[in-house]
Amino acid sequence: MGYKFGYYMHGESVLxxxxxxxxxAALTVxxxxxxxxxALAAAVITVLVAGAALIARLPATRLLDALxxxxxxxxxxxxxxxxxxxxxxxxxxxxxxxxxxxxGLLFTWRFIFLIFSAAILTMTTRPSDLVSGLKWIFxxxxxxxxxxxxxxxxxxxxxxxxxxxxxxxxQIKEAQMxxxxxxxxxxxxxxxxxxxxxxxxxVRNSILxxxxxxxxxxxxxxxxxxxxxxxxxxxxxxxDFIFIVTLGTVLIFTEIIL
Amino acid sequence: xxxxENLAYSYADQxxxxxxxxxxxxxxxxxxxxxxxxxxxxxxxIKHFNALLTPTEGNVWVDGxxxxxxxxxxxxRRRVGMVFQNPDNQIxxxxxxxxVAFGPENLRLPPAEIGQRVEAALEAVGMKNYARxxxxxxxxxxxxxxxxxxxxxxxxxxxxxxxPASSLDPSTRELVLALLRRLNNQGxxxxxxxxxxxxxxxxxxxxxxxxxxxxxSAGRARELLHGL
Numbered sequence: 001m002g003y004k005f006g007y008y009m010h011g012e013s014v015l016x017x018x019x020x021x022x023x024x025a026a027l028t029v030x031x032x033x034x035x036x037x038x039a040l041a042a043a044v045i046t047v048l049v050a051g052a053a054l055i056a057r058l059p060a061t062r063l064l065d066a067l068x069x070x071x072x073x074x075x076x077x078x079x080x081x082x083x084x085x086x087x088x089x090x091x092x093x094x095x096x097x098x099x100x101x102x103x104g105l106l107f108t109w110r111f112i113f114l115i116f117s118a119a120i121l122t123m124t125t126r127p128s129d130l131v132s133g134l135k136w137i138f139x140x141x142x143x144x145x146x147x148x149x150x151x152x153x154x155x156x157x158x159x160x161x162x163x164x165x166x167x168x169x170x171q172i173k174e175a176q177m178x179x180x181x182x183x184x185x186x187x188x189x190x191x192x193x194x195x196x197x198x199x200x201x202x203v204r205n206s207i208l209x210x211x212x213x214x215x216x217x218x219x220x221x222x223x224x225x226x227x228x229x230x231x232x233x234x235x236x237x238x239x240d241f242i243f244i245v246t247l248g249t250v251l252i253f254t255e256i257i258l
Numbered sequence: 259x260x261x262x263e264n265l266a267y268s269y270a271d272q273x274x275x276x277x278x279x280x281x282x283x284x285x286x287x288x289x290x291x292x293x294x295x296x297x298x299x300x301x302x303x304i305k306h307f308n309a310l311l312t313p314t315e316g317n318v319w320v321d322g323x324x325x326x327x328x329x330x331x332x333x334x335r336r337r338v339g340m341v342f343q344n345p346d347n348q349i350x351x352x353x354x355x356x357x358v359a360f361g362p363e364n365l366r367l368p369p370a371e372i373g374q375r376v377e378a379a380l381e382a383v384g385m386k387n388y389a390r391x392x393x394x395x396x397x398x399x400x401x402x403x404x405x406x407x408x409x410x411x412x413x414x415x416x417x418x419x420x421x422p423a424s425s426l427d428p429s430t431r432e433l434v435l436a437l438l439r440r441l442n443n444q445g446x447x448x449x450x451x452x453x454x455x456x457x458x459x460x461x462x463x464x465x466x467x468x469x470x471x472x473x474x475s476a477g478r479a480r481e482l483l484h485g486l
Contacts (some may be wrong), residue, residue: 127352156351163392163394164346164394209346212347216342217360219335220335220408222360222364229367231362231363233369
């Protein structure tokens with residue numbers, strides 16, 4: 001199964017042991033900074049993200065894996081900016097403007113680093129800690145009668161069942177290939193038709209499974225709207241405060257934020 | 259004691275009742291096996307013991323608590339653990355440890371106690387070293403053991419098992435059955451649904467179901483086999 005993007009990789013680095021709420025906050029700030037970054041900011045963020053990956057000892061190949069599914073999107077973003085931005089023509093290639101080339105590179109970099117930042121978060125945070133962090137962040141939603149416990153369970157269930165659904169797709173695909181279906185050859189229309197052959201049993205099975213999963217959860221005492229406790233308590237430590245202050249200082253002094 | 263009195267149940271979309279005139283009492287610490295052909299109402303029956311279904315007619319009592327009283331459902335489900343037929347649909351945690359913690363978390367236990375229960379439950383099923391594994395990387399047998407640990411973490415008095423050894427290889431099947439027997443010896447009552455009589459040779463009592471009714475009730479499986 002090829003699904004490996006963002007899987008938690010156990011480690012003992014500082015990044016692994018930070019409070020998930022701090023990491024989620026850092027990702028949010030990093031995301032905003034990436035979206036409004038100029039050349040200097042891009043350079044600083046590149047160093048920060050690369051530094052984070054090095055500290056967490058995350059293999060570059062696993063981080064690059066995260067980009068693979070998006071490569072067509074990146075190419076499209078780059079080419080659209082390259083050819084459709086007005087400005088001074090590039091020497092020797094008058095079809096392309098200097099601004100087009102710069103924008104193409106900057107926008108592609110932005111999306112790549114958004115994905116890198118998110119991947120570093122999920123690869124250094126246990127899914128349960130991530131969910132606990134989100135649960136804490138969702139708490140104000142109680143004002144709108146939404147239970148943060150239920151939202152956290154929904155996120156956890158999504159993370160739990162994505163690999164299960166991907167496994168199921170493989171099984172359905174293999175069952176259809178065993179009966180002569182060919183998913184590699186044929187025109188685009190034929191390929192789309194074959195995907196629908198995969199989608200129908202998958203949706204049907206998912207609906208049936210949802211009912212059984214719900215019964216299983218109820219059978220273990222889960223009740224919608226009721227509060228729950230958690231096996232791990234979130235506790236911010238001095239390390240978390242030092243991380244926030246350091247990151248904030250770097251971003252403010254390099255004028256990336258504020 | 260779990261007691262079904264004149265239990266009848268009909269699904270809303272079916273004209274024929276799924277259960278009719280069921281009278282059954284399961285004592286604490288008993289090993290009860292329920293056998294019968296597919297579609298005879300075995301699963302429908304055991305879902306009543308956990309208050310997942312409530313009777314259309316009659317009553318089901320768990321330690322004196324009527325399953326129709328919705329306010330008691332939480333306590334009933336704590337006492338009666340349910341192991342479903344397909345382990346994939348019972349596992350909800352992102353790791354083995356988190357899956358076992360799901361039940362105690364719903365009971366709102368403090369984190370330290372949840373940790374202790376998770377460790378004890380995983381140890382009981384021989385999966386202590388699997389705590390950080392992701393469920394989809396487990397084998398079928400390991401998933402089955404995990405679903406039993408899920409229930410053990412809730413400290414149940416009764417465990418209801420829907421074909422717990424189906425689709426397991428012979429050695430894993432032996433492992434699961436030995437575990438069930440050991441848990442029963444520790445005082446947990448077992449209600450075990452199966453098609454295979456060889457799985458329930460050590461059951462205290464065997465109930466045979468057919469067309470939504472209890473057709474026969476015997477002592478040990480051997481007695482039932484002699485009667486055939």
